[in-house]
Amino acid sequence: LTSRLPAVGTTIFTTMSALAQQHGAVNLGQGFPDFDGDPRLMQAVKDALDAGHNQYPPMAGVPALREAIAAKIAALHGRAYDPGLEITVTAGATQAILTAILALVHPGDEVIVLDPCYDSYEPSILLAGARAVHVALTPGRFRPDFAAIAAAITPRTRAILINTPHNPTGTVWTEAEMQQLAALLAPTDILVLADEVYEHMVYDGATHQSIARHPALAERGVLISSFGKTYHVTGWKVGFVAAPAALMAEFRKVHQFNVFTVNTPMQHALAAFMTDAAPYLELPAFYQGKRDRFRAGLAGTGLALLPCEGTYFQCVSYAGLAPEIAALPEVAFCEWLTREVGVAAIPLSAFYPDGRDQQFARLCFAKRDETLERALERLRQHL
Ligand code: PMP
Numbered sequence: 001l002t003s004r005l006p007a008v009g010t011t012i013f014t015t016m017s018a019l020a021q022q023h024g025a026v027n028l029g030q031g032f033p034d035f036d037g038d039p040r041l042m043q044a045v046k047d048a049l050d051a052g053h054n055q056y057p058p059m060a061g062v063p064a065l066r067e068a069i070a071a072k073i074a075a076l077h078g079r080a081y082d083p084g085l086e087i088t089v090t091a092g093a094t095q096a097i098l099t100a101i102l103a104l105v106h107p108g109d110e111v112i113v114l115d116p117c118y119d120s121y122e123p124s125i126l127l128a129g130a131r132a133v134h135v136a137l138t139p140g141r142f143r144p145d146f147a148a149i150a151a152a153i154t155p156r157t158r159a160i161l162i163n164t165p166h167n168p169t170g171t172v173w174t175e176a177e178m179q180q181l182a183a184l185l186a187p188t189d190i191l192v193l194a195d196e197v198y199e200h201m202v203y204d205g206a207t208h209q210s211i212a213r214h215p216a217l218a219e220r221g222v223l224i225s226s227f228g229k230t231y232h233v234t235g236w237k238v239g240f241v242a243a244p245a246a247l248m249a250e251f252r253k254v255h256q257f258n259v260f261t262v263n264t265p266m267q268h269a270l271a272a273f274m275t276d277a278a279p280y281l282e283l284p285a286f287y288q289g290k291r292d293r294f295r296a297g298l299a300g301t302g303l304a305l306l307p308c309e310g311t312y313f314q315c316v317s318y319a320g321l322a323p324e325i326a327a328l329p330e331v332a333f334c335e336w337l338t339r340e341v342g343v344a345a346i347p348l349s350a351f352y353p354d355g356r357d358q359q360f361a362r363l364c365f366a367k368r369d370e371t372l373e374r375a376l377e378r379l380r381q382h383l
């Protein structure tokens with residue numbers, strides 16, 4: 001048997017969650033909240049079930065949900081996507097990314113990805129028969145390096161995959177950076193695949209730079225997001241894609257034979273709940289509070305903090321710890337931290353194709369305050 005993905009094994013998220021469970025560690029590894037979504041959203045699911053919304057919805061998604069998504073994007077970013085032709089509900093962002101790539105990228109094409117990057121990107125590109133061209137974000141600051149991106153463009157470049165707010169580094173692109181990307185792509189026909197799953201987790205008064213705010217990018221762009229992050233329901237696996245009609249027509253050709261459609265009751269519940277803007281408008285303050293308390297607690301350890309402008313991830317450097325610990329490769333450090341300190345983390349090396357070690361680890365702060373406090377106590381005691 002010849003594997004389609006010979007280099008792929010079990011994801012680091014699954015591995016670290018299993019190790020955390022085995023050692024009774026506080027799991028700050030895999031990104032998911034340890035608290036539930038809004039009770040009104042849970043009630044809306046029960047209402048949808050009772051109302052008999054239990055058969056196939058339309059292929060592109062429940063119309064009321066597509067309308068709510070379009071209305072939200074228009075209100076926040078000023079671009080009017082047509083819910084009939086330009087919005088599709090997906091089984092989370094992971095399916096949306098794979099489907100977009102299978103629909104729009106041809107065998108032999110190149111797709112630029114910016115490292116460190118989310119682990120599903122390259123396998124999705126490989127399954128399309130294309131090649132991922134890796135361009136590093138600037139070392140230490142993790143900002144887009146436009147000279148390096150420009151140098152990576154070839155006649156085969158079909159798309160660039162961007163992610164802001166950025167997993168794992170928490171970087172948030174600025175308006176000027178989006179404009180620079182638009183200027184760089186203007187003379188080309190390169191598509192933009194924009195992973196915006198952390199769109200509502202942006203701190204210190206910054207504005208999420210959706211491609212929907214930038215017409216030159218939106219016109220060649222596929223906007224991808226996920227309700228799992230925004231509403232604390234990562235297990236629901238419901239997300240969406242917004243794109244101009246011509247791109248969306250191709251997306252839907254693949255989507256209808258990939259999942260055909262996404263579960264009906266959750267879509268009705270999300271449509272009803274989304275009419276209230278407060279839950280997502282309050283999200284930055286909610287997570288910024290957690291970020292600030294977590295960072296203040298980490299300041300009492302030997303870990304050095306990297307900036308966190310967005311997402312629910314805080315990256316740390318362990319270069320300042322005792323020499324025998326600081327010398328560990330990132331995977332070994334995260335295993336040691338899980339086993340010996342009782343706190344699970346994710347090595348940043350897992351987000352690089354060459355697995356490079358920079359003495360960085362990612363900690364997820366989408367946790368109840370008492371969970372974060374328990375983790376901080378352990379970290380302060382040992383580090
Ligand atoms: N992209 C990024 C950057 C993510 O962090 C995640 C979730 N870990 C996803 C995509 C996948 O989202 P979903 O769970 O909706 O498939």
Ligand code: GLN
Pocket residue numbers: 011013014029030031032167
């Ligand atoms: N996106 C989550 C993270 O970065 C993990 C999702 C998964 O387990 N695949 O932690």
